[in-house]
Amino acid sequence: MTDGARAVETGLGKALDALIDGANYSGLREVAVTIDLPDDTRAELAKLLDYAASITALDAEDWGDFADAPGDLGADASAAAVPQDPEATDRGALASLVPTYSVLLDVIDARRRQGNISALLMICHIMSEYFPLLAWESHLGHAADPPQLAAYVAKPGSLWGVDADDKRSRDCAHPLSLRGSLRNAIHVATRNQSWDSEEYARLWRRYLDRDHSRVAEGLAICGRQSAGRPDELRACEKKCPVGSEAPGDREALADKLALAAVFTESDLIALRHSAPVGHGFGVPSESELEHAWKRTWAELTKPWKGQRRNPLEGAVGADGEALPGLGALVSAVAGREVPPAGVLAEVD
Template identity: 40%
Template sequence: MGRRHSRTGADILPALLAEYRFGGVATVVRVLDLPGAVKERVEVLALAGERLLDLDAEDFDHIAAQKALPEEVVAPVRAARFPRRPDEPERGSLRSLVPLYALMLEALPIRWRRREPIHVVVLLHLIAEYLPFLAWEPVLRHAGDPLLLPAFVSVPGGRWGGRTPECDQNAVQRSASARVMTATRGDVPGWQAYLDRYHSRVADALARCASHPMPGRPRLSGVCRSPCPVWTQLPEDVRDDLAARVHLARMFAESPVVELRHHAPVGHFFGVPSPEEIADAWRRTWVRLTRPWQDGANPLLARELSQEDVARSAQLPPSTTGAAAEPLPGLTDMVSAVAGREVRAGTVLRTIRDTMLETLDALRDDTR
């Protein structure tokens, strides 16, 4: 009976891994009659995969320190984590957000295929929240790192972090702008409080600095009408490029698909949008994002997307995209357009899954 139970249980694992159900794999492995080393390896991989899918920053630290995990897993996770101390040498997502976006873009299709719309909506919200940092990254040479940002914004005549009426930042943005100037001077609890409460608001403040009244472009809520040297210190061609990419980022943040987040409260099971509702909201979002601007500066249309591609992506039913295609066609192109470079889905979760399958296949071969 024990062997039959083991074979039946082992047969379940590939089916679970096909949908990246790492938590289910960890549960099944605990009751299987497997060699201790195999059980331990699979369980470590499964727990890491589940934590990465949850995108919990504290879990990233645990995974990055796991010596039992392949380097192909640990290295991208280490690059995507946020430093837990203000003076930590490895800056992770404060240096570049590309590894974190690669992970989010890999996780979203998995959540979609598993029909977990609440997780899809939360991921879209997170993608929108940090997009301004991603847009500013090529200009700053970092992703809003509080160790480095004060030097950039402390320009003579700049209004960053002040309370002058000429600055159009709102109260929340001003508070975050002031907080980032001293974020690295305090203790670890103060640093964690900054990351939890203020960091994404700094992204919002930078977005406003790069947003100005632009006739012929879709209107945004909250722009800078009187640019100070924080903005004007940049060369004109850099300002033009950055302003267009930030404009696109803010259009996405104010789009129908991101607005779904406000109708899907975490922790409740009412008002959660269906996959069909998300797909419809994305189609409407994509139409807005790919609409030409009068000045011809829409960075998404500059990505060699033909009008046929735009129309096809806007109309493609997610249910027919196939396993390898994006459930929300064009999302990766939008992120890349905002970033000003290619940002693609990563392979961390796939590496974890494939490593688990290889471990189980090797065991199966040894027992034949």
């Protein structure tokens, strides 16, 4: 090998290492097609990098397309995916959000390694939106999967999605602006005989795009209890069975929803609004991120007034986390241990 060829090879190796260290899988894919490899090896490499790029882009609607990814990668992606077919047997993230949050923890770490703070804050915002479903999951037995949720919220005496002109409307803590989405969760739960498969799939995807996160907001209100908790957001103190007859420990559910609310109203989530992905034009700096997270973690872990004990009181963030303590928060809201999935480390 000539000195020139050796220098090119060394340079390529350093470039590949830098791309891997920065979790730049799209860049790796561009380089991979230029490397002298057998065709089948190149195709396998491209598929693996497409998988990793889709994970880091949070393209969850496509994660079910990677079932044949090497090892456990395909199963991990399928478990975290949002089913685009309303009648799919594999319910993915609607059955459980734990695999999805495990992947999100991976991607947050990747975005921190890249120094992509705007993308990191976007992921934190997504976490905050769906935290109520993660909190309810261990009580419902699913993550608000519409067919099962519809059966639960249709209990006798339920106020779920009640119309404004219903005489019981004032008894419901849900704002009127939210109730249409709550009714849509019931609407798409089962296929109407007048819908063909294409129409049902269209309505389903529209529900996922427009209403599912609002259902999370609705369930947060149903399950909150203000007594002894630092949650000053809208809470339901009515006798509607959706909240009052929540399966399992209702007080524990309210604790988890209180933590979710503190995170949603935190300095960290507020910082997103100064990023291009939010409502402003400035890009937060590393120091701004660190200060915002430090203040957020202090709020999340401080003792509560009253009889309830903060589940995160005294918690310490794990070494090496992009946001030390975020994993403990996710586990506390879930009511079970939720470790990072490790899928990107396996790809690397």
